[in-house]
Amino acid sequence: MFKQYSIRNYHFRLxxxxxxxxxxxxxxxxxxxxxVQKTQIVGLFLGLIVMAVVSLVDxxxxxRFSWLFYFLNLVLLALVEVMGSDANGATRWVSIAGLRFQPSELxxxxxxxxxxxxxxxYQETLNTIKILAASFILVGIPLVLVVTQPxxxxxxxxxxxxxxLLFIAGLSYKIVLGVLAVSVPSAIIFLSLILQPGQKILNDYQYRRIMAWLNPxxxxxxxxxxxxxxxxxxSGRLWGKGLNNNDIASVKNGNFISEPQTDFIFAxxxxxxxxxxxxxIVILLFLIVIECILIARKAKDLSGRLIACGMASLIGFQGFVNICVVTGLMPNTGLPLPFVSYGLTSLTTLYIGIGLVxxxxLQPKKY
Incomplete structure (x- = not known):
C-alpha cells in the first residue's frame, strides 16, 4: 500500500x-x-499535506476503489440538484457538516x-463497440449532472x-478520423444554431456571453x-504597476472587474x-504540464500514464481556457486558473492530482 519516498529530479522540479x-x-x-488571502494560504498548506499523503499511497x-469513487461522485453531483446553494444564477455548491464545496471540481x-x-x-478490447459505448455512458452520466447545474x-x-484519456489509452486512429469527420460539421451546425435569435439550446446567460464576445x-x-x-x-505593460498599489488609474482599484480573485485573477x-x-505564470503552467507528461513516460503501466497525462490535460486545458477568456480570445467561461485562482475545492483537486502524479x-517503468 505505502511506498518508500525517494526524491527524484522530476519530483523536485514538479x-x-x-x-x-x-x-x-x-x-x-x-x-x-x-x-481571502488567509484562506488561500490555508488551502496551500492543507493541499501540500494532502499531496504528500496521496503521493505515498500506491x-x-x-x-481498487475506482467504482466507489465513481458512485460517490454521482451522489455528490446529485446532492447539488437536491440541496445545492445558488450563486450568480448557478447551483454548483453543496454544504455537508458545515463544509461548502463544489462537487463538479472534484x-x-x-x-x-x-x-x-x-x-x-479493458485496454485489449478498448476499440470494440461494447467498451466504447460503456465508456461514453459512464462519462456521460456525471457530465449531464454537471451541465444541468449549469x-x-x-x-x-x-x-x-x-x-x-481515451486517445492515450490506445483509441484506433480509424475511429479518431471517423469521429472528426462527423464532429467537425456537427460543431459547425451546432454553432450556427446557438447563434440564432431565440435559440433554446443554451441558457440565456451563456448565449449572452458568446454574443458579448462576438459583438461587445x-x-x-x-x-x-x-x-x-x-x-x-x-495597462500593466512590461513590469506592471506593482502588487497592492494605490494607482488611481488601476482597473482593479477602480473595481472595474467584479470578483477579481476568482476566474479573472490573470487580469x-x-x-x-x-x-x-x-x-x-504561463511558463510555470507549461512546465507543470511538461513534467506530468515526462512522468507519464516513466509510468510502470497504462493506468499510471493515464493519471499523469490526465492531470496534464486538466491543468493544460483549464489554464489555456482561462487565459484565453481573460485576454479576450474566448467567451467568458468562469473557469479558475490552476493553482492561482481562489477556490478551496479546485485547489484541493489540483493538489490531489499532483500527489497522484x-x-x-515513484514507481518508474522497469526496462
Missing amino acids: VCYVLALSVIGILVIGSAKAS YSFIL SKIIIIIFFAYFFMK DLSTTIVTALIFVS KAYADDAYQQQNSIMAIG VAGEELGFVGAAL LNVG
Missing part, C-alpha cells in the same frame, strides 16, 4: 513549479481581495482516476480530459468584465506584475 505558482497566486489574490491501491480528478482504472482493465465550462473541460458593442453590459480585463492587462496579475509576471513517478 513540486517547485507548483509551489512557485501557488505562492504567486497567494500574492496576487492578496492584492485582488485581501480578505496508486494501484487507490485504483469530479475532474475522480473521472481521471476512474478511467485510468477502466481503460487499463456549469458548461467544467463540462467542456472534463469532456476534453476524457477524450485525452451591442452587448456592452455582458462584455464589461472581459473588456476591462483586456484593458487591465494592457490582476497582468496589470500588477506586467508582461513579465504574466509570462512567468508524484506517486506515478
Whole structure:
C-alpha cells in the first residue's frame, strides 16, 4: 500500500513549479481581495499535506476503489440538484457538516482516476463497440449532472480530459478520423444554431456571453468584465504597476472587474506584475504540464500514464481556457486558473492530482 519516498529530479522540479505558482497566486489574490488571502494560504498548506499523503499511497491501491469513487461522485453531483446553494444564477455548491464545496471540481480528478482504472482493465478490447459505448455512458452520466447545474465550462473541460484519456489509452486512429469527420460539421451546425435569435439550446446567460464576445458593442453590459480585463492587462505593460498599489488609474482599484480573485485573477496579475509576471505564470503552467507528461513516460503501466497525462490535460486545458477568456480570445467561461485562482475545492483537486502524479513517478517503468 505505502511506498518508500525517494526524491527524484522530476519530483523536485514538479513540486517547485507548483509551489512557485501557488505562492504567486497567494500574492496576487492578496492584492485582488485581501480578505481571502488567509484562506488561500490555508488551502496551500492543507493541499501540500494532502499531496504528500496521496503521493505515498500506491496508486494501484487507490485504483481498487475506482467504482466507489465513481458512485460517490454521482451522489455528490446529485446532492447539488437536491440541496445545492445558488450563486450568480448557478447551483454548483453543496454544504455537508458545515463544509461548502463544489462537487463538479472534484469530479475532474475522480473521472481521471476512474478511467485510468477502466481503460487499463479493458485496454485489449478498448476499440470494440461494447467498451466504447460503456465508456461514453459512464462519462456521460456525471457530465449531464454537471451541465444541468449549469456549469458548461467544467463540462467542456472534463469532456476534453476524457477524450485525452481515451486517445492515450490506445483509441484506433480509424475511429479518431471517423469521429472528426462527423464532429467537425456537427460543431459547425451546432454553432450556427446557438447563434440564432431565440435559440433554446443554451441558457440565456451563456448565449449572452458568446454574443458579448462576438459583438461587445451591442452587448456592452455582458462584455464589461472581459473588456476591462483586456484593458487591465494592457495597462500593466512590461513590469506592471506593482502588487497592492494605490494607482488611481488601476482597473482593479477602480473595481472595474467584479470578483477579481476568482476566474479573472490573470487580469490582476497582468496589470500588477506586467508582461513579465504574466509570462512567468504561463511558463510555470507549461512546465507543470511538461513534467506530468515526462512522468507519464516513466509510468510502470497504462493506468499510471493515464493519471499523469490526465492531470496534464486538466491543468493544460483549464489554464489555456482561462487565459484565453481573460485576454479576450474566448467567451467568458468562469473557469479558475490552476493553482492561482481562489477556490478551496479546485485547489484541493489540483493538489490531489499532483500527489497522484508524484506517486506515478515513484514507481518508474522497469526496462
